[in-house]
Amino acid sequence: AQSVAQPEDQVNVAEGNPLTVKCTYSVSGNPYLFWYVQYPNRGLQFLLKYITGDNLVKGSYGFEAEFNKSQTSFHLKKPSALVSDSALYFCAVRDYNTDKLIFGTGTRLQVFP
């Protein structure tokens, strides 16, 4: 069965510092991976996805994610964090057989001024 894990419930980072939100996956076959962000009182917004090709995927709001097949990871990164990046971040994998999205438990990112 496909699954993703987000090992950190919360990540704290100072504004201007680089940030990383971790995600590892377990799939049979090729992984199709996604990152979403949820701001307070809002629905989930798509950030980026990895289907195939370059291991570094660029997305919205200056975020990028690095796909690492040997470590089965898809970590979300940003070179310089903003206070406005504070939100809940979800990693997800598309189930190969049913085409459904399977979400991780979420990581709360807190960026301090």
Add this chain to the structure above:
Amino acid sequence: DADVTQTPRNRITKTGKRIMLECSQTKGHDRMYWYRQDPGLGLRLIYYSFDVKDINKGEISDGYSVSRQAQAKFSLSLESAIPNQTALYFCATSEIAGKYNEQFFGPGTRLTVL
């Protein structure tokens, strides 16, 4: 995403009541989904529909039912609400063409069952 709307946005109800949550989309997508979000559990899929005549159970469908009234409308019903159905509910849509397209989410409905 403003193209996916959910009503109501907030609802407080009592145990045993029947509740319907509605979702409408103007994106023209064939596929629609209902998720619930609970703290520490992420999003879990309740039901999904790949077209008007195709309805499928997700991982936590017990206690829920759905109706796909049209391509643009997908409703979720709780026939007899219970307190552990208190959660944030999201509707989502995706295109059928392009197998790996992302899903677009509505703003959510916060449901409290007393």
